[in-house]
Amino acid sequence: MTQNKRDWEVQPPYLYPAYKSTGLRAPTKPLVPLKHTLSELTGPVFGHDVIRPYDNDLTLNARKNGEPLGERIIVAGKVMDEQGRPISNTLVEIWQANAAGRYIHKVDQHNAPLDPNFLGAGRCLTDRDGNYKFYTIKPGAYPWGNHPKAWRPNHIHFSLFGNQIASRLVTQMYFPGDPLFDYDPVFQGVPEKYRHLLISKFNLDITEQDFALGYQFDIVLRGNSETPFESK
Amino acid sequence: MSTHTYLQTPSQTVGPYFAYGLTAEQYLYDYSSISNGNLIVNEQVKGERITISGQVWDGVGKLIPDAMIEIWQANSEGKYLKDRSLFHGFGRLGTGTHPQNTVEFQTIKPGSVNGQAPHINVIVFMRGLLVHAYTRLYFSDEAEANATDPVLKSIDPSRQQTLIANKSRRADGCTAYEFNIYMQGEKETVFFDV
Ligand SMILES: [Fe+3]
Numbered sequence: 521m522t523q524n525k526r527d528w529e530v531q532p533p534y535l536y537p538a539y540k541s542t543g544l545r546a547p548t549k550p551l552v553p554l555k556h557t558l559s560e561l562t563g564p565v566f567g568h569d570v571i572r573p574y575d576n577d578l579t580l581n582a583r584k585n586g587e588p589l590g591e592r593i594i595v596a597g598k599v600m601d602e603q604g605r606p607i608s609n610t611l612v613e614i615w616q617a618n619a620a621g622r623y624i625h626k627v628d629q630h631n632a633p634l635d636p637n638f639l640g641a642g643r644c645l646t647d648r649d650g651n652y653k654f655y656t657i658k659p660g661a662y663p664w665g666n667h668p669k670a671w672r673p674n675h676i677h678f679s680l681f682g683n684q685i686a687s688r689l690v691t692q693m694y695f696p697g698d699p700l701f702d703y704d705p706v707f708q709g710v711p712e713k714y715r716h717l718l719i720s721k722f723n724l725d726i727t728e729q730d731f732a733l734g735y736q737f738d739i740v741l742r743g744n745s746e747t748p749f750e751s752k
Numbered sequence: 753m754s755t756h757t758y759l760q761t762p763s764q765t766v767g768p769y770f771a772y773g774l775t776a777e778q779y780l781y782d783y784s785s786i787s788n789g790n791l792i793v794n795e796q797v798k799g800e801r802i803t804i805s806g807q808v809w810d811g812v813g814k815l816i817p818d819a820m821i822e823i824w825q826a827n828s829e830g831k832y833l834k835d836r837s838l839f840h841g842f843g844r845l846g847t848g849t850h851p852q853n854t855v856e857f858q859t860i861k862p863g864s865v866n867g868q869a870p871h872i873n874v875i876v877f878m879r880g881l882l883v884h885a886y887t888r889l890y891f892s893d894e895a896e897a898n899a900t901d902p903v904l905k906s907i908d909p910s911r912q913q914t915l916i917a918n919k920s921r922r923a924d925g926c927t928a929y930e931f932n933i934y935m936q937g938e939k940e941t942v943f944f945d946v
Contacts, residue, residue, distance in 0.1 A: 527760045532882035541880030544811035545935050551945035562832035564842035570786040602756035615773025625769040641773035641783050685824045686946050692764040709882045710762040740758040
């Protein structure tokens with residue numbers, strides 16, 4: 521069993537000068553090829569013990585004295601491999617800004633209000649068909665220091681493991697039609713042809729009557745190029 | 753070659769604000785963590801107790817205060833286990849809570865996996881890295897095993913040293929290894945196309 525390689529046609533490069541922080545942090549030497557061993561083909565497994573009630577509902581999981589402010593949304597989708605096979609029981613972690621575009625993080629100095637009833641972090645396991653679902657608040661755009669009038673498009677950060685350490689993925693999900701796409705070097709770090717892979721789709725089936733709009737964001741992790749078999 | 757129906761979802765940077773979501777307990781946020789710097793779940797687990805401490809440096813030699821380091825390793829018998837009752841082979845820490853931006857993992861020394869020298873898989877995330885970087889940590893007191901390790905041997909000898917964690921004995925008698933990650937420069941760490 522071999523794990524597919526990272527598809528460098530789709531993935532952003534390390535050095536992307538428009539995104540200034542890549543300048544002193546991107547590795548400068550070529551990556552050294554590595555033939556996969558058990559070290560790459562195994563990975564941590566998390567069970568329901570790391571999930572607490574409401575961890576997938578960010579409108580509930582940090583309430584102190586009322587409901588968080590902002591537009592309630594549902595973000596749901598399927599986690600699969602490159603053949604479209606569902607990846608079940610895998611951990612999905614998310615974090616995001618509140619409706620005003622403010623992170624609860626101590627170093628976020630953006631002068632927008634914190635929401636006492638919103639933390640902005642959640643997690644869940646995919647079900648047997650690879651599906652996950654979060655209830656949350658639509659995150660606001662926020663300014664950052666990369667260039668004059670730099671604002672990040674609305675986004676939710678995602679972290680996934682898949683079945684192997686080689687399928688590890690940290691990414692960001694965006695919302696359809698955001699006018700900031702044209703000015704955001706983080707989003708644009710992905711080759712133009714493949715940026716649509718990071719944009720969720722409005723979905724009426726996920727939308728809940730009188731409650732929240734639904735967005736679909738499917739995630740494709742690196743898979744195996746042969747049918748997986750049990751090996752111990 | 754296989755044909756792929758679906759394209760891989762592209763990676764994006766972890767950004768500067770991961771701490772309350774991914775490493776909340778370490779950073780004292782009111783949220784639980786799936787993992788931290790202690791991989792020893794139950795003291796019954798067999799193996800030599802070790803501490804791995806590490807720092808991450810940028811291209812002008814500045815310590816990076818907002819990186820996240822994940823490790824994945826075998827147990828003392830060289831087995832990657834799904835069972836977490838004694839030992840969890842996975843750890844995750846941010847570099848932002850220690851005054852010298854040091855991460856410190858409490859773990860056991862891994863055994864050899866399929867004839868490879870004992871090693872720990874390391875994944876580096878940070879603001880400014882659009883794609884996470886994979887590296888490996890080998891042990892300075894395993895010179896003999898290191899000399900025959902296929903992965904180490906595939907690296908230019910002048911760069912092999914960047915993957916070797918140096919052993920030191922600490923005041924409390926615990927065995928410690930020091931591992932520095934240099935993103936750029938003369939000592940740039942070897943990163944793998946995993
Ligand atoms: Fe963000």
